[in-house]
Amino acid sequence: MFIRVAVPIPSAQTFTYAVPAALVSAVAVGKRVLVPVGKRRITGFIIGIPDEANCSQEVKEIIDLPDTEPLFRKEDLAFYEWISRYYLHPLGKVLGEILPGGIALRSERWFFRSDKAATLDQRFSERQKAILEQMARSPKGISLSSLRRVLGRSDLYGDLHSLEAAGFVIAEERLNRPSVRPKKERWVELRPDLPAGMKFTAKQSALVGILRDRGAMPVIALHKTLSTTLASLRTLEGKGILRLFEKEVARGPGPAPSLGRIDNNITPNEAQTMVLDDILQCIASGRFSPCLLHGVTGSGKTEVYFRAIAEVLKGDGGAIYLVPEIALTGQLLSRIVSRFPQQEIAVLHSGISLRARYDQWKRIGRGEVRVVVGARSALFAPVRNLRLIVVDEEHDPSYKQDDRLRYHARDLALVRGRLSETTVILGSATPAIQSYFHAVGGRYRALTLPTRIDDRPLPPVEVVDMRTQRDERGLTPLISGALIEAIRETLAGGRQTLLFLNRRGFHTHLFCPDCGHVFTCPNCDISLTHHASEGVLKCHHCDFSTRAAARCPSCKGNRVRSYGAGTERVEEEVKTLFPTARIARMDSDTTTRGGDSQRILRGLDRGEIDILIGTQMITKGHDFPSITLVGVLAADASLNIPDFRAAERTFQILTQVSGRGGRGDRPGRVIIQTFTPGHYAIRRSQEHDYGGFYADELPFRRQLAYPPFSRLIGLQFSCLKKAEGKKAVAEFGARARALALAMTGGKVEVIGPAESPLARIRGRYRWQLLLKGKDSRSLHLLSEKLLEGAGRDSLEIQVDVDPVNFM
Ligand code: ADP
Ligand code: ZN
Numbered sequence: 165m166f167i168r169v170a171v172p173i174p175s176a177q178t179f180t181y182a183v184p185a186a187l188v189s190a191v192a193v194g195k196r197v198l199v200p201v202g203k204r205r206i207t208g209f210i211i212g213i214p215d216e217a218n219c220s221q222e223v224k225e226i227i228d229l230p231d232t233e234p235l236f237r238k239e240d241l242a243f244y245e246w247i248s249r250y251y252l253h254p255l256g257k258v259l260g261e262i263l264p265g266g267i268a269l270r271s272e273r274w275f276f277r278s279d280k281a282a283t284l285d286q287r288f289s290e291r292q293k294a295i296l297e298q299m300a301r302s303p304k305g306i307s308l309s310s311l312r313r314v315l316g317r318s319d320l321y322g323d324l325h326s327l328e329a330a331g332f333v334i335a336e337e338r339l340n341r342p343s344v345r346p347k348k349e350r351w352v353e354l355r356p357d358l359p360a361g362m363k364f365t366a367k368q369s370a371l372v373g374i375l376r377d378r379g380a381m382p383v384i385a386l387h388k389t390l391s392t393t394l395a396s397l398r399t400l401e402g403k404g405i406l407r408l409f410e411k412e413v414a415r416g417p418g419p420a421p422s423l424g425r426i427d428n429n430i431t432p433n434e435a436q437t438m439v440l441d442d443i444l445q446c447i448a449s450g451r452f453s454p455c456l457l458h459g460v461t462g463s464g465k466t467e468v469y470f471r472a473i474a475e476v477l478k479g480d481g482g483a484i485y486l487v488p489e490i491a492l493t494g495q496l497l498s499r500i501v502s503r504f505p506q507q508e509i510a511v512l513h514s515g516i517s518l519r520a521r522y523d524q525w526k527r528i529g530r531g532e533v534r535v536v537v538g539a540r541s542a543l544f545a546p547v548r549n550l551r552l553i554v555v556d557e558e559h560d561p562s563y564k565q566d567d568r569l570r571y572h573a574r575d576l577a578l579v580r581g582r583l584s585e586t587t588v589i590l591g592s593a594t595p596a597i598q599s600y601f602h603a604v605g606g607r608y609r610a611l612t613l614p615t616r617i618d619d620r621p622l623p624p625v626e627v628v629d630m631r632t633q634r635d636e637r638g639l640t641p642l643i644s645g646a647l648i649e650a651i652r653e654t655l656a657g658g659r660q661t662l663l664f665l666n667r668r669g670f671h672t673h674l675f676c677p678d679c680g681h682v683f684t685c686p687n688c689d690i691s692l693t694h695h696a697s698e699g700v701l702k703c704h705h706c707d708f709s710t711r712a713a714a715r716c717p718s719c720k721g722n723r724v725r726s727y728g729a730g731t732e733r734v735e736e737e738v739k740t741l742f743p744t745a746r747i748a749r750m751d752s753d754t755t756t757r758g759g760d761s762q763r764i765l766r767g768l769d770r771g772e773i774d775i776l777i778g779t780q781m782i783t784k785g786h787d788f789p790s791i792t793l794v795g796v797l798a799a800d801a802s803l804n805i806p807d808f809r810a811a812e813r814t815f816q817i818l819t820q821v822s823g824r825g826g827r828g829d830r831p832g833r834v835i836i837q838t839f840t841p842g843h844y845a846i847r848r849s850q851e852h853d854y855g856g857f858y859a860d861e862l863p864f865r866r867q868l869a870y871p872p873f874s875r876l877i878g879l880q881f882s883c884l885k886k887a888e889g890k891k892a893v894a895e896f897g898a899r900a901r902a903l904a905l906a907m908t909g910g911k912v913e914v915i916g917p918a919e920s921p922l923a924r925i926r927g928r929y930r931w932q933l934l935l936k937g938k939d940s941r942s943l944h945l946l947s948e949k950l951l952e953g954a955g956r957d958s959l960e961i962q963v964d965v966d967p968v969n970f971m
Contacts, residue, residue: 166223167191168212169199172260176248178211181226186322189329193241194234198227209259211241228308228321230273232335233526235263236546243583247576252947252963253569261569262544264518264525274305275324276334292323296332305336351411352397353380355404368400375406383408432471436464439611443472446587446609447481447551454578456558456603457591459613460622460852461823465591466496468613469554470503472589473535477507481551482534486573488560490515490539494762496556497537504535512538512545540565540573543580550584553577558590558599559816564968572966574599593823593854594816597809597865600858601872623794623832625822625850627841631680640677642737647795647835651738655745655774659792663777664821665734666801673804674701676716676724680839682804683713691804693921704806704970705934707918734777734797742775750778780817792832794824799838799846806921807970808870811845815857818849869913869936871966877935877947878967880920882928882960892959893917893931900933900950912937912946921971928960932970 165183181199183191196207205227236244236259244262248255277299288296298314299306312318327333354375364372371390375381386392400406432440439457446453459465473483487496490513500509510524510533527533531548538545540563543553555563555574563573574590581588590599590608603610616622628644635641654661674694675682683692685703692701694712702709716724735749750764767773771790802814822834838846848857866873881896883889897917904912913936920930937943947963954961 165191166214166216167197167210167226168214169197169208169226170211170254170256170259171199171201171206171208172254172256173201173206174254174257176254178255179208180214180223182223184225184322186325187226187229190229190325192234193238194236195229195231196235197229200224200227208256209235209263211255232273233529235525235529237529240546243580246579246583247569247571250579250944251569251571251965252944252951258569262541264512264521273308274336275299275308275311275328276303276305276336278332278334280331289323291317292327295320295323295327299333349411350383350394350408351380352383352386352406352408354406358405362405368405371400372405382411430464430467432467433464433617435613435615436468439468439613440471442609442611443468443587443589444475447472447475450585452582452585453587453609454581454602454607455587455589455609455611456595456599457589457611457613458595458600458603458854459591459593459611460616461593461820462616462620463593463613464617465556465593465613466499469556469589469591470500472552472554472587473500473504476551477504477534479551481549482528482531482547483536483552483554484542484545484547484550484577485535485537485554486542486556486563486577487537487539488557488562493537493539495765500535500537507535508533510536510538510545512536512542514539514541540571543573543577550580550586553581553586553588555588555590557592557820559592559594559596561813561968566964566969570962570964570967572968575966594819595854597812597858597861598872600854601862622852623822623834625834625836625852627846627850628835628837629841630837630839631678642734642797643741643795644835644837647797647837648741650793650833650835651742651775651795654793655742657792660768660771660773660790661775661793661795662791662821662824663734663738663775663795663797664817665777665779665797666799666817674712674724675800675804675839676719676721677839678721678723679716679719680841681716681718682800682840683710685806690806690808690810693806702919704918704921704932706915738775738777745774746772747775747777748773750776791824794821794832794834796821796834796836799836800840803840803843803845805971808865808868809968811843811861811864814843815845815849815854815861818846819852819854822849822852869938874936874938875940875943876967877943878964878970879933879935879947879950880962880964881917881931881933882925882962883958884928885958886929889929889931889959893933896950896954896959896961897933900935900946903949904935904946907946907949908937908939908942911939912943934967 165188166180167183168178169181170178179199179201181197191210191213193210193212195210197210198205199208207230244258245255247253247262248258251258277296294315295311298311308320308324312320324333324335328335352375354372358372367390371386371392374386374389383394383397386397397406397408401408443455446455457465457468459468469485473485476483485496485500487493493511493513497509497511510528512521512524524533525546528536529546529548534547536542536545536547555577558574565571565573574596577588577590580586592599595603599608602608626646628646630640630644633641633644651661673682673691683701684690685692685706685708687703687706687708690703690705692703692708692710694701699712700709701712714724715722735747738745738747748764748767750761764773764776768776768791796818799814799818802817803810805813807813818836822836836846836850840846844857844860848854848860865871870876879896881889881893883892894917897914900914904910904914915934915936917931917933920932923930935943935946951961951963
C-alpha cells in the first residue's frame with residue numbers, strides 16, 4: 165500500500181511513501197503520519213491513497229500513524245488545495261497551519277490491555293506476550309515511547325497493530341505534555357456538621373460568618389478579605405471547623421460571560437423581515453449564495469444572523485459565525501448561548517488552549533457540535549453539512565492573517581461557500597469597497613438594513629477643524645476645547661465617554677497644521693513617510709524620495725511638522741484635565757493577556773469607567789448603551805498611512821466608532837478632530853453616507869487601477885545585511901520586470917521594489933515589491949516563476965496574495 169503525504173516543508177511537492185503491512189488497517193486520508201524526510205522525521209498529513217507508487221525512485225516506508233481518527237476528510241482537501249495554490253503556500257504547511265495545533269501538536273499513542281487478553285494463550289508470539297505483560301503492569305495505559313524503552317526495542321508497531329486489530333489491545337491517542345495542564349485551586353468551606361455553641365475568637369467568628377454567607381470559596385479570595393494564612397486555616401481544619409479541598413478550574417472557553425444587553429424576544433421589523441426572506445430562500449436553495457448585508461450600526465444585523473442560524477439548525481445543518489477579533493467572541497458568545505440554550509456552541513480562536521481547541525475540533529468533526537463561533541481561524545472548523553457562514557464586520561482588516569499563511573478569512577469564506585454550496589453572509593455597516601463593488605455588480609446578493617432599530621437616530625457628528633485650534637502656548641493641542649467641554653458635560657451627566665485614537669499613528673507623516681496639506685507621492689497618491697533622521701520623505705510603494713520641506717507648498721506657511729501620538733500620551737493628558745474621572749485604556753499594550761479586554765469591557769458595562777481610551781479594538785461591535793460621547797482624536801492618522809485603502813479605512817473607522825455612540829435610549833454625540841475636514845472620507849462619515857463615500861472613492865481606484873479594478877500580489881524581502889539585501893532585491897526587481905514583459909506582455913505591472921515603511925524589524929532590513937494586474941492567473945504564474953529558485957541566499961522572501969497591510 166502507498167500513500168500520498170503532504171509534509172510541512174517549504175516545497176510545493178507532495179511525497180509517496182509505502183505502508184508496512186502492520187499499519188495498513190490504520191491508514192486513512194486526514195490522519196497525520198510520521199515519515200522520514202532526508203535524515204529527519206517529520207509529521208505530515210495523508211492526502212491520498214494511490215493504487216500504485218507511480219514513481220521511479222525508491223519509496224521509503226512510513227514510521228508511524230499517531231492518530232486514531234482523521235483530522236480532516238477527503239472532501240475537505242479540495243478547499244485546502246485551493247488555499248495552497250492561491251496563496252502560493254505548500255500544502256503541507258497549509259495543513260500544519262490550519263489544523264488545530266498543527267505541527268506544533270505532539271501526540272502519542274497509549275495502549276491498554278483489553279479484557280479479552282486476560283489469558284495469555286499460545287497464539288501470541290514471545291514478543292507479543294512481552295508487550296501484553298508489560299501492559300498488565302500499567303492498568304492506566306502505557307505510552308508507546310515508555311513501552312519501547314522498557315522493552316528495549318523500537319520496532320513495536322507491527323505487533324501492536326496486530327494485537328489491536330485482534331482486539332487484545334486498545335490504543336488511545338493522548339497529547340503529551342499538554343501546554344495547559346488541568347488547573348487546580350484550593351477551596352475552603354465550613355464543616356456542615358459544625359457543632360452549635362462553639363467558642364470562637366473575634367477573627368475566627370468573622371471567618372465563620374463569611375463562610376456561612378458565601379458557602380465554599382477559593383482560599384485566595386478568603387486571604388484577600390481576611391488576611392488569613394494557609395497555616396491558620398489548616399489549624400482550624402484540624403479543629404474540625406472547616407474543610408480544605410482542591411477544585412479543578414474549568415478549561416476551554418469557559419462559561420459564556422454576560423456582557424452587554426441580551427434580548428431574546430425580538431420581532432423582526434419590516435426591513436429585517438425582507439432581508440430574512442431572501443436569506444431563507446438562499447439557504448433553502450442549497451446552492452452557493454453569497455450575500456452582502458449592508459446595515460448601519462444598530463440596524464439589527466445580529467438578529468438576522470441569529471435567525472439564519474436558527475433556520476439551518478432546524479434542519480441538520482451547521483453554521484460558522486466569524487467575528488474579526490477574539491475580544492468580540494465573548495460578547496457574541498453570551499448573546500448566542502442565551503439565544504440557543506439547547507445548542508452546544510464551539511468557540512475557536514488562537515486564544516484558546518491547544519488542548520481545548522483540539523478537543524473541540526474533533527467534536528465538531530464528529531457532528532456533535534454544529535455551531536462554531538470564532539475569529540478568522542474558525543473558518544477552517546470541520547463543520548458537518550455546513551449550510552451557513554456569517555462573516556460579521558466583513559470589512560475588518562483583522563480577517564487578514566499577516567504571517568505564515570497569509571490568507572483572508574472573508575475571501576476564503578466565499579471559497580469554502582462555493583465548494584460546499586453554502587450560503588455566505590458578509591455583513592457590515594461599512595462594507596469593503598471590493599465587497600460592495602461585487603454586490604453592485606450582482607455577484608453578491610445585495611441586502612440592506614437602512615435604518616437603526618426603532619428609527620433611533622444615528623448620532624450627530626461634529627467635526628473640529630484642528631487647523632484653527634491653539635493651546636495657551638500657541639501649539640496645536642491633543643484635545644480641542646470643544647471636545648474637553650463635551651467630556652466635562654458627559655461626566656457631569658454621569659455618562660460614559662469613548663476616546664478613540666488610531667493604532668497606526670506610529671506612521672509619521674509630514675503635514676502643515678495651518679492648511680492641512682499632506683505631502684503625498686506623485687506616483688502613487690499615498691502619503692509619504694517622514695524619516696526624521698535622514699531628513700527625507702519616502703514613498704513606500706515606489707521608492708520615490710524627496711527632501712523634507714520646511715515650507716508648505718500649498719499655503720507657504722512655515723510650521724510644517726510631523727504627526728503621530730500614542731494612547732499613553734492621551735491618557736496622561738486626560739488624567740491631567742479630569743483628575744477625578746475613572747479612566748481606562750484599551751489597546752494592544754493593556755490587553756496582552758486573555759481576559760484583559762473582557763475585564764475592561766465589563767467595567768464599562770457596570771459603569772465603573774467614565775472615560776475609555778482605546779484603539780481599533782473599541783470601534784468594533786461592542787454594544788454599550790451608556791456611552792453617549794465618542795471623541796476621535798486624530799482622524800488623519802489613518803488617512804495618511806501609505807496604503808491605497810487609507811481613505812476606505814478612515815471612513816470605516818470613523819463610521820464604526822461613531823456607531824458606538826447613542827445605542828441606548830439617550831442620543832449620542834460624536835466629535836471628530838481633523839486637519840482635513842474637507843476630505844471626502846471625513847465628510848461622508850460625518851453624514852453617515854456610505855453610498856456617497858463609495859461613489860467618491862471608486863473613480864480613484866479606477867484611475868490608478870487599484871483593486872477592485874486589479875489584483876495585487878505583494879512580495880516582501882528581508883535580509884540581515886543591508887547592502888547585500890538591497891543589491892539582491894534590486895536584481896530581483898529587474899528580473900521581475902523582464903519576466904513580466906516576457907510572460908504577460910506587460911499586462912502585469914511591477915511596482916518597486918521599495919524599502920518597507922517599517923524598514924527594519926528584529927534586525928532584518930525589509931523591502932517590498934508589488935505585482936499588479938487584471939488577470940489573477942497571469943499574476944500567479946509570474947509569481948510562481950519568480951519564486952522558483954528564489955530566496956536561497958540570505959534574502960528571505962514572503963508572498964502576500966491580495967495584500968492588506970503595506971507596512
Ligand atoms: P447591528 O448588529 O446591526 O449593529 P444589533 O443586531 O446588535 O445591530 O441590534 C442592535 C440592538 O437592537 C440590539 O440590542 C438588538 O437586541 C436590538 N434589536 C434588533 N432587532 C430588533 C427588533 N426587530 N426589535 C427590537 N429590537 C431589536
Ligand atoms: Zn510612490
